[in-house]
Amino acid sequence: MIPRHFQITIALVLLAILISGIVIIRMTHKEEALTLQAAEVAPAAPMVGGKQEHIQLLLAYDEDQALRWRPADVFLPADRNLRARETLRSVLAQYLQMPSPHPLAKGADIKDVYFISDDTMIVDTTAQFADGHPSGILLEELTLASLIETLTANVPGITKVKFLVDGKERETLAGHADLMSFYQTAAVHELAKEFE
Amino acid sequence: MRWSNTGAGLAFVALCCALGVLIATPQEDSAAGSQAVSSGTPPTESQKRTPEFFVMIDPSHGGNDKGAMFSGKLVEKDITLRLAREVRKELEERGIEVRLLRESDIDVSLDRRAEITNEQRAGIYIALHAGRPGKGVRVYTPLLTDAQQAQAGRFLPWETAQSVALSRSQNVAHAVSEELKKKGLTVANLGLPLRPLNNIAAPAIAVELAPDENDAQPLEGQKRQNAVATAIALGIVQIRSQAGARQ
Numbered sequence: 001m002i003p004r005h006f007q008i009t010i011a012l013v014l015l016a017i018l019i020s021g022i023v024i025i026r027m028t029h030k031e032e033a034l035t036l037q038a039a040e041v042a043p044a045a046p047m048v049g050g051k052q053e054h055i056q057l058l059l060a061y062d063e064d065q066a067l068r069w070r071p072a073d074v075f076l077p078a079d080r081n082l083r084a085r086e087t088l089r090s091v092l093a094q095y096l097q098m099p100s101p102h103p104l105a106k107g108a109d110i111k112d113v114y115f116i117s118d119d120t121m122i123v124d125t126t127a128q129f130a131d132g133h134p135s136g137i138l139l140e141e142l143t144l145a146s147l148i149e150t151l152t153a154n155v156p157g158i159t160k161v162k163f164l165v166d167g168k169e170r171e172t173l174a175g176h177a178d179l180m181s182f183y184q185t186a187a188v189h190e191l192a193k194e195f196e
Numbered sequence: 197m198r199w200s201n202t203g204a205g206l207a208f209v210a211l212c213c214a215l216g217v218l219i220a221t222p223q224e225d226s227a228a229g230s231q232a233v234s235s236g237t238p239p240t241e242s243q244k245r246t247p248e249f250f251v252m253i254d255p256s257h258g259g260n261d262k263g264a265m266f267s268g269k270l271v272e273k274d275i276t277l278r279l280a281r282e283v284r285k286e287l288e289e290r291g292i293e294v295r296l297l298r299e300s301d302i303d304v305s306l307d308r309r310a311e312i313t314n315e316q317r318a319g320i321y322i323a324l325h326a327g328r329p330g331k332g333v334r335v336y337t338p339l340l341t342d343a344q345q346a347q348a349g350r351f352l353p354w355e356t357a358q359s360v361a362l363s364r365s366q367n368v369a370h371a372v373s374e375e376l377k378k379k380g381l382t383v384a385n386l387g388l389p390l391r392p393l394n395n396i397a398a399p400a401i402a403v404e405l406a407p408d409e410n411d412a413q414p415l416e417g418q419k420r421q422n423a424v425a426t427a428i429a430l431g432i433v434q435i436r437s438q439a440g441a442r443q
Contacts, residue, residue, distance in 0.1 A: 065330050134264070135264040135272065136329070
């Protein structure tokens with residue numbers, strides 16, 4: 001026979017566990033929502049200055065499964081890192097406007113780029129870039145080919161590119177395109193030609 | 197008696213605490229996924245012995261990884277599993293042994309898919325996908341640069357294990373594409389650095405069904421799946437002599 005005071009204690013402990021569990025779950029969800037909201041609104045990287053240049057962007061067009069060169073006027077700094085980042089961001093800006101030839105999720109952006117050697121670049125994207133990317137082999141490959149080709153056309157000397165998502169490695173972009181390996185820009189160039 | 201009741205009560209409280217912590221802690225998808233693989237796909241007796249030649253069919257995605265989403269509740273992981281079963285039926289009717297990388301709705305990582313295929317020494321590997329945009333069927337072969345192909349040797353780097361089988365993969369893709377065209381389907385051939393194709397040391401291709409809004413036969417339609425499955429089977433039958441080095 002369990003004493004009455006002990007039964008009351010157990011009941012109170014269980015109630016406390018239940019309430020704290022609910023509070024923790026609610027707080028976690030609220031924090032996640034706030035983080036996502038903030039990330040969608042705030043730019044991933046500060047705006048940079050530089051000289052306005054007339055450059056070519058290789059853009060994906062979902063409707064006819066093609067990549068096409070399009071001119072754009074973009075402010076590009078002299079610094080190689082910043083130039084690479086702004087070049088990539090100008091491609092994403094085209095996909096984020098309405099109507100979009102290749103729609104990406106709101107908040108898709110380039111957080112930063114790093115050269116780990118003269119010819120090898122790491123591109124760090126926002127979580128929304130991958131989390132909200134439409135799933136499909138072709139859709140994902142078109143995105144990556146468009147970014148890599150535009151990058152190599154405007155920032156010479158890059159032979160290998162790897163993508164991170166929010167600072168971390170990810171297996172695929174949205175279930176298909178490989179994000180673990182380094183992309184050889186020469187191979188991507190051959191691939192892009194098939195879609196041009 | 198009172199002590200044993202108190203002990204039981206304390207044990208109950210401890211159990212509740214553990215339960216509370218579990219409820220409040222988010223679960224790791226990857227951990228759950230690997231558990232599903234190890235417990236969900238124990239090798240059967242027929243899988244333990246290595247046959248002379250068999251085809252590994254990979255219904256892509258599964259579990260939490262739904263793949264592409266289509267109209268209604270249609271998701272890629274379900275389409276690929278249904279198509280995989282259809283391809284197995286067609287191949288077995290033609291006397292070719294088949295293994296499926298997943299038989300149910302479970303998570304299997306891309307690396308694990310390649311590991312299983314390489315460990316079991318598959319004769320041919322075919323990954324099945326479904327996705328926008330476009331129409332018809334797309335047949336993908338692995339893409340390796342010249343430098344990566346030159347790495348082929350006794351020990352294969354994981355990232356370029358496909359280097360020993362690239363030309364045979366292209367032959368399989370060609371044979372399957374020709375059969376798909378004979379069925380009146382629109383076919384596109386592409387080379388892509390698609391995982392896990394590059395990690396597989398056997399002829400490997402991926403076949404992707406594209407939904408065509410103007411097509412009378414929808415993506416999940418039995419008639420269309422039958423046509424694709426039959427074409428894949430006929431393509432493999434044709435190529436078997438070239439691809440089955442261990443045959």
